[in-house]
Structure formats: C-alpha cells, structure tokens
Amino acid sequence: MINKSKIESCRPICKELKIFTVICSFIFETLCLFRKYNIYQVRNSNFHGYDTRRKDDFYIFQCNTSLYEKSVVNMSIRLHNSLPSELKVLGDFKKFKRALKSFLLYNPFYSLSEFFTYGQ
Template identity: 35%
Template sequence: MYKIEHSLASGRIIVLLLYDEFYAWCDRNRFILNKNKTVVINFGIQKLLPIDISLHSDFELSPSVKLLGTYFDANLSYDIHIEYVCKQMNKAYFALLQLKSVLDERSILSAYYALAYSHMAYNIICWGNAVEMRRVLIAQKRIMRLIYNLLPTESCRPVFREKRILTLPSVYILKCVTFVSKNRHCFRTCSYYHSYSTRHGSLLSIPKHRTTYFKRSPYYNSIVLFNALPSNIRDIPGYSKFKAQVKKLLLDNVFYSVSEYLDFTNSTRL
C-alpha cells in the first residue's frame, strides 16, 4: 500500500512540474493560458484508484473534454462523442423530414451530406471502431429509409449500392486506408525486417503490443484494414487512383461492419 501511495504522490508531483513548465513556456512566448477552457484528464485503461490532482486550484479533474470537435473521455471509449453524433443525426432526420416535401432527390441528398454525413464522418478514424458505433449506423439507415420511402422491415443495402452512398463502416474503412496511403513513409512493410523475399513481404508490419487496448487504436486498425485490401488495390502507388478504387470496392459491396469487410476480403483471396 505504501508503494501505491508513493507512486500516486510522485505522479502528482510530475503533473505539477509539467504544469509549471508549460505555464512558463506560454509566458515566455507571450501566450495566455485560457484557464476557463483548460481541463485535466487522467487518461488510462483502468482506474484502480481515484487520483486527486489539484493544480493550484486553477483546474479540475474532468472525465471528458471536447477538443477540435471531438469528445475525448478518460478511457477513450468515445461513448460521449457517439452520443453527441447520434443527437446530430436525429436533428438531421427531422430537418430532412421537413425538407423532403419541397426538395428533389439531388437536393435532399445534398442536405443529407451537409446535415448528417458531415457529423458522422468527422474524425471517424478515432471513434469509428468504438463499441457504440453501431448506434450511428442505425441512425444513418433511418435517414436512408426516410429519403427513399423504405419500410422499417425493408433492407437498406440495395439503396446504398444503387445510389452509391457509403455506409458508416465503409466511411471508416476508407478514412483508415487513405490515411495509410497518404502517410506510407510512417509505416514499414514486413520485408523491411528481412533480407530475403517473403510471402507477405509487401504487407505492413504491425507493431508488437501486449494489450487488446492497442487494437482499438487508429494506427493498428489502419494497418489491419489496409493489409486486408486486395493486392491489386493495395499496391496502387497514386493516392487519387488508390482512393477511387477503394471507394468503388466499398460501394459495390455494402458493408455493415468492419468484420464483414474483413470476411469478404479474406474470402476473395481463397
């Protein structure tokens, strides 16, 4: 118990030192730290013990924060952000309900992309693999049923395919693999670690990790989704052509989950 208390005390000291250092840096560079918009979050996988961190009574320990339009919570579960996106999708639904009677299909789709798609696609590379993500997909399908007059029992898959509209999981997959394509210099292939040719030498190497928590990270999932692409698409050098081919794959095959995409790409290799 003494070791735990000593560790917590050391952690508080480190946080206080970092705060003083950052505050001094802002002062030297003529920046003013906005204390009203600054919060402290104790990020971590598990919270075994409560941690009381007090920074000169200026800030309080917060369970979440909104940064650049995305809500981050202490466990990085993104439940709060998904709740926010669902509310925006519901607002978009009722707005489209009012507009549907006065707009044609092209205009109503433009409204969909402005009112709904903009929220569900924003920073999805961070939260698109969260457990609660399916709630946003349900909200998206609800909007599709409204726009194209589908009954609750009718499937939306034919509409997504015919109208060339990406499902939420497909948007997530597209964002992840294009992130890799844009930043290939940040990733290493399996052949980098061998002086001889290997069967999977062209695939991206996954960093060693010890926790399942790492598998939820955008970096890990981007590699997995990119490696799952057919080789004729994965090896396309140009970004624009690569993105177009990936998007065609996702539009032709309407995926309702990442696992559907992985099962499909694995089956095409057999």
C-alpha cells in the same frame, strides 16, 4: 425517404444511391489518412530474408493493450492488409482514393469483421 420497409436490407439501397455505410466511411477515411501521410513503413519483408506470401503487407506489432489494438495506426495497418491486391499496389494517392471509393460503394460493409473476411 425511399419507401422501403424497416426490415429490408440497406445494401442495395446504398449501392443504388451511391452512399457509404458508416463502416465504409470509417474504412475510407482511415485508409486515406494512412496512405496520404505514409504513417507506417515497416513491411513483413523487413523481417524475412526469403519470400513469403504476405511479404508486401505491413507488419503488425504485437498489441499488449486494447488501447493500442484499437488505435488508428494499428487499425489502418489491419485495414490496408485486408484490401484486395489490386488496390494495395496503386501508388498514386488519387488513383488509390478513387479505386477505394468505388470498391466500398460496390461492397457496402456493415461491420469491420465483414470487411476483414471479404475475399477469404
């Protein structure tokens, strides 16, 4: 299609052509679903009477089964908590969606673990 060898990385190509990787597409759709429908509202500040570093993040309940650990709700909470802070604070859904799309197009991720460790 664009005359690249099989062993070359697709990251620069994804950036150049402005297309999502499969993982970025999953992240985008999951976070849009999470933000649009306000699936979950329990924050860490609900459990502490004092300020903590992650007080504005959503609380992740303990997972006793792998089914719940891989569920859309749990995964969307983990994905949202891993976002950069400038994306988390966007209140308007359209602005959030636009900013998330540009973030994911600029940073093509190949795995969820790569996304979770971004910025740490």
